[in-house]
Amino acid sequence: MALVHLTEEAFDKATASGLSMVDFWASWCGPCKMLSPVVDGLARKYEGKVMVGKVNTDDQPGLAMRFGVMSIPTVVFLKDGKEIDRKVGVMPEAAYTAVLDANL
Amino acid sequence: MYDIAVIGGGPAGLSAAVQARARGRSVVVIGGDVRDNALYKTERIDNYLGFTGVTGPELLERFEAHARAMGAERREGRVLSVMPMENMFYLAVGSEVEQARAVVLATGVVQAGKLPGEAEHLGAGVSYCATCDGMLYRSRQVVVVGRSADAPREANYLKEIGCQVTYVSPRQPEGLRPDIPFVQAGKLRVLGDRTVEAVQADGGTIPCEGVFILRPSMAPAELLPGLELEGNYIRVDRSMATNVPGVFAAGDCTGLPLQVSKAVGEGQVAGHRAAEYVDTLIQTG
Numbered sequence: 001m002a003l004v005h006l007t008e009e010a011f012d013k014a015t016a017s018g019l020s021m022v023d024f025w026a027s028w029c030g031p032c033k034m035l036s037p038v039v040d041g042l043a044r045k046y047e048g049k050v051m052v053g054k055v056n057t058d059d060q061p062g063l064a065m066r067f068g069v070m071s072i073p074t075v076v077f078l079k080d081g082k083e084i085d086r087k088v089g090v091m092p093e094a095a096y097t098a099v100l101d102a103n104l
Numbered sequence: 105m106y107d108i109a110v111i112g113g114g115p116a117g118l119s120a121a122v123q124a125r126a127r128g129r130s131v132v133v134i135g136g137d138v139r140d141n142a143l144y145k146t147e148r149i150d151n152y153l154g155f156t157g158v159t160g161p162e163l164l165e166r167f168e169a170h171a172r173a174m175g176a177e178r179r180e181g182r183v184l185s186v187m188p189m190e191n192m193f194y195l196a197v198g199s200e201v202e203q204a205r206a207v208v209l210a211t212g213v214v215q216a217g218k219l220p221g222e223a224e225h226l227g228a229g230v231s232y233c234a235t236c237d238g239m240l241y242r243s244r245q246v247v248v249v250g251r252s253a254d255a256p257r258e259a260n261y262l263k264e265i266g267c268q269v270t271y272v273s274p275r276q277p278e279g280l281r282p283d284i285p286f287v288q289a290g291k292l293r294v295l296g297d298r299t300v301e302a303v304q305a306d307g308g309t310i311p312c313e314g315v316f317i318l319r320p321s322m323a324p325a326e327l328l329p330g331l332e333l334e335g336n337y338i339r340v341d342r343s344m345a346t347n348v349p350g351v352f353a354a355g356d357c358t359g360l361p362l363q364v365s366k367a368v369g370e371g372q373v374a375g376h377r378a379a380e381y382v383d384t385l386i387q388t389g
Binding site: 026027028029030031032033034035037038057058064068069070071072074088089090091092 | 184185187188189194195196197198199200201226227228229230231233235236237239240241299313314329330
């Protein structure tokens with residue numbers, strides 16, 4: 001499964017089962033742009049194992065509100081639809097793979 | 105992509121830029137407002153070889169003119185994050201991203217002390233980037249903690265996009281919109297259970313959901329996770345290399361004494377070694 005751009009309507013279905021990683025971002029945010037290739041890479045690396053999605057907080061303020069995203073980038077990890085962890089700010093790739101590998 | 109990105113526009117950064125340009129490398133110097141520069145605030149310098157009784161701003165102006173004449177590009181902004189990729193680095197500057205093969209950290213002394221409650225609420229109301237996170241706080245109450253010369257501008261931006269802004273700083277700010285309330289206070293604390301609920305400023309309490317803490321530059325360890333420190337300073341070797349390959353450091357951020365000539369000397373070494381590092385990358389790449 002390639003990277004999915006998630007909307008409020010699609011979110012629950014997309015994250016309902018298995019492991020998901022969702023990157024909350026916006027176009028005016030430099031650190032988000034910087035994290036983008038890392039998230040793209042993880043989507044390829046974990047294809048078929050993890051649902052990797054992105055939420056544009058500008059287009060989807062409801063989702064940002066629902067997850068209490070107060071600073072971007074924020075990456076939220078979900079298992080069967082429930083949040084299990086989150087990382088705020090830009091981190092090295094290993095910080096994300098550690099969470100994914102521990103929960104696969 | 106630049107060969108070398110220098111973070112900080114003081115004596116160390118400009119010296120590194122001049123040296124790297126002398127070796128034919130492209131250079132961008134990214135720094136904040138000149139008024140935040142320690143040298144700019146120095147009234148008189150008597151121990152910089154060849155100059156007596158020179159003022160800080162005068163000396164800084166000469167350094168800047170020299171770097172400009174050598175072809176170093178200049179960008180005003182606060183670097184929020186540096187990320188090593190394969191043989192290059194991404195640098196987030198506000199809403200933009202720059203790329204460089206090597207990085208010289210010349211951020212000056214960064215106040216290591218955080219506000220009480222700051223670290224606990226990072227990502228839960230505490231933010232360092234008005235451009236990035238401002239939109240998430242539209243129509244909500246925010247406090248701007250102004251610790252840098254460009255902080256009033258960022259507070260104005262937050263006001264313009266619809267945040268309810270209160271500005272807190274120890275001194276009267278310059279250039280703050282008159283419709284933004286200003287609270288003069290030095291002793292601050294971020295309050296809140298899980299997320300930010302208020303800022304305690306000297307005696308009073310200001311309710312808010314967001315706190316934008318705007319310092320002249322980010323602390324090096326936050327800028328680049330994994331960077332080794334020695335106390336509050338960046339650990340470097342004789343080549344001014346840090347523990348992260350391709351990242352060098354110079355000037356006040358590497359330790360005492362906090363003197364112009366020491367910064368210029370270290371900047372020279374850092375610029376030279378960074379250029380050598382890039383030469384090797386290009387030859388082997």
